[in-house]
Amino acid sequence: MIKKYYLLSPGPTPIPDEVLAVAAQPIIHHRTPEFSEIFMQVTEGLKYVFQTQEDVFILTSSGSGAMETAIVNTLSPGDTVISISGGKFGERWAAICRAYGVNVREIVLEWGADFSPDELAAELKANPGVKAVLSTLSETSSGAIYDIKGYGEVVAKTEAVLVVDGISGLGATPCPMDEWKVDIMVSGSQKSFMIPPGLAYIAFSSKAWKCVETAKLPRFYFDAKKAKKNLQKKTTPWTPAVSLIIQQKKALDIIKAEGLEGILEHHRVLGEATRSGVKALGLELLAKNPGNILTAVKVPDGIDGVQLVKTMQGKYKAYIAGAQDPNKGRFFRIAHLGYMGGFDVITSLSALELTLADLGFSFEKGRSVAAAGSVLRENWK
Numbered sequence: 001m002i003k004k005y006y007l008l009s010p011g012p013t014p015i016p017d018e019v020l021a022v023a024a025q026p027i028i029h030h031r032t033p034e035f036s037e038i039f040m041q042v043t044e045g046l047k048y049v050f051q052t053q054e055d056v057f058i059l060t061s062s063g064s065g066a067m068e069t070a071i072v073n074t075l076s077p078g079d080t081v082i083s084i085s086g087g088k089f090g091e092r093w094a095a096i097c098r099a100y101g102v103n104v105r106e107i108v109l110e111w112g113a114d115f116s117p118d119e120l121a122a123e124l125k126a127n128p129g130v131k132a133v134l135s136t137l138s139e140t141s142s143g144a145i146y147d148i149k150g151y152g153e154v155v156a157k158t159e160a161v162l163v164v165d166g167i168s169g170l171g172a173t174p175c176p177m178d179e180w181k182v183d184i185m186v187s188g189s190q191k192s193f194m195i196p197p198g199l200a201y202i203a204f205s206s207k208a209w210k211c212v213e214t215a216k217l218p219r220f221y222f223d224a225k226k227a228k229k230n231l232q233k234k235t236t237p238w239t240p241a242v243s244l245i246i247q248q249k250k251a252l253d254i255i256k257a258e259g260l261e262g263i264l265e266h267h268r269v270l271g272e273a274t275r276s277g278v279k280a281l282g283l284e285l286l287a288k289n290p291g292n293i294l295t296a297v298k299v300p301d302g303i304d305g306v307q308l309v310k311t312m313q314g315k316y317k318a319y320i321a322g323a324q325d326p327n328k329g330r331f332f333r334i335a336h337l338g339y340m341g342g343f344d345v346i347t348s349l350s351a352l353e354l355t356l357a358d359l360g361f362s363f364e365k366g367r368s369v370a371a372a373g374s375v376l377r378e379n380w381k
Contacts (some may be wrong), residue, residue, distance in 0.1 A: 003317045006176050008348045010140050010168055010294045010321055012190040012197055014337035018251045019195060023243045036234035038249050042220030043231070045252030049193070049260060051176035055370055059200040060241045063167035063188030066200035068096050070163050070184045073204075074211035076102040076132055082160075083134040084121055087141035088324050089165055093134035100217050105130070109205050111142040111327060111356035112286040112296065117122040117150030130160045132213070141324050143296030143333060144287035145173055160210050167191060167200075171255070172267040172293045172337055176325030183208040189244060189294075192263070192338045194251040198244045209381050267292040270336035270345055273375040277349040278334075280371035281356070281363045283286040284332045294335040296323075303359050311355045318351035342376040 007014050028035050039058070046056040059065050071093075075081070079102050083094040086109040094106045105127055109115055112203065124130060133155050138145050148164055155162040161183035166175055170185065171192030177185045182205070188198035204212065212224055226237040255263055271292030275285065280299050286296035299305035304331045309322040321333040334348045349368040356363060 004349055006318045006351070008318055008320045008335055008340075008342070008344065010190075010191070010335040010337055011331060013192075013194065013335065014340060014344075015194055015196065015247075016251065016339050017289040019247050020112065022250045023247050027242055027244070030299065031235065031238050035242065035245075038246055039236070039240070040234050042249050042252060043244055045249070046201055048205075048221075048256060049171050049252070050187075050201075050203050052178045052185070054177070054203045054204045054205060056201055057224065057229055057230065057231065058236065058240065058245065059199065059221055059222070060238065060244075061200045061222075061235075062098075062197060063165070063186060063200050065088060065222060066186035066188065066202040067092060067218065069098060069187055069200075069202050069224060071096050071370060072215070072217040072222055073210055074089055074163075074184065074225040075100070075102050075163060075213050075305075076214070076216035078103065079131040080105060080127065080129060081132040081134055082120070082127065082130050084136065084146065085109065086113060086115065086136065086144055086146070088311075089167070090134075090136050090296065091139055092163065092175065092183055093136075094165075097134070102217075112355060114144070114288045115146065115339050117147055117154045121154045124154065124160065125156055130158070131163050131190075132163050134163045134165075136165040136169075137175050138166075138173060138293045139287075140168040140290045140294065142287055143285070143290050143294050145169065145291035145293070147287055148175050149180045155183075156181040161205070161211055168293050168337065168358070171263065172265055173291050173359040174378065177203060177333070178205075181205075188231070189248060193248060193269075194254070194339045195244060195247040195278065198241050199248065233325040245283070245349070265283065265358075265374075267336065268353045269375065269379040270294065270340060271346045272334050272344065272379075273372040274334055276375050277368035277372035278339065278352070281353070293337050294321075294333050296331050299329065300333045300361055303361055307334060308355055308359060311358055312351050315358070316351040316354055318348060320352075342380065345372050345376070
């Protein structure tokens with residue numbers, strides 16, 4: 001039997017056919033007017049998604065490269081930061097800082113737990129002199145989203161800058177950079193931006209640029225000043241990923257044609273449909289404040305969580321994501337991000353039901369699909 005592969009993970013995400021097709025075009029030289037025109041169109045399109053008037057810089061790296069860029073360009077050895085760590089990617093902020101000799105006040109949360117702006121305000125009051133607050137818009141490891149708008153209001157009253165990992169969240173859940181007073185926003189290409197991995201994006205507020213002027217951490221490839229100087233020449237300081245940038249232009253054309261508001265609403269509907277589906281099976285969500293990027297679901301008692309993911313992937317070719325260490329086997333993650341639609345939700349829930357039945361879990365068959373379908377019917381225009 002031919003088994004079709006269904007990509008239902010939170011990154012890489014599916015890519016539209018027309019975006020895939022442009023990568024097959026003959027490559028062009030990056031130091032030419034032809035490439036500069038495409039490059040500048042992409043940077044302007046990124047500003048649209050970031051919802052900022054600031055420059056957005058394109059890095060040839062994974063999203064972690066943009067995270068490192070944010071740290072090394074704004075901090076100095078011995079500086080103190082507050083890092084909100086509610087999962088693997090919140091933990092990454094702290095790890096990068098420690099690698100560069102930055103002091104970290106790490107707020108370690110249970111995966112899926114929330115952290116309020118009032119709690120952040122108390123931390124800032126108790127730790128005067130903090131240079132940056134590091135947070136995550138959507139914690140991909142847990143499915144939780146955080147109150148970036150509230151954090152922005154709190155941090156803006158201090159000398160600190162707010163640095164946000166929007167790698168999985170930007171373009172799928174609201175986070176207007178300028179309006180919400182985010183000082184540094186980072187993102188990546190393989191999530192809602194609908195192209196393969198390999199590009200990272202970063203923007204700095206005017207407040208953050210003042211930090212760049214005094215930062216003393218070492219940097220070379222990830223030097224924001226070099227990126228800014230070269231952007232004025234409509235290029236990059238290093239060889240860019242030409243084909244990926246051309247693909248990003250095509251994907252941004254799709255995003256702008258739909259409209260950012262429509263894209264965000266689309267993700268809301270998919271998130272609500274998925275959550276309704278898993279709850280209809282009697283399953284419990286992990287995140288206290290779940291986002292529209294992915295749904296993390298606790299594995300029911302008596303079921304092997306590792307085997308659940310292996311069965312969905314191996315037998316049914318539905319490639320969801322399992323939980324990362326130290327929570328491996330405790331929950332699983334179904335994405336509804338980027339180039340996905342309502343029937344991707346139906347597919348994921350159908351495969352989940354088949355898998356649960358294989359593993360001996362008792363439930364009323366078809367309930368998840370019916371619940372999700374009800375949400376989709378109410379919202380499809």
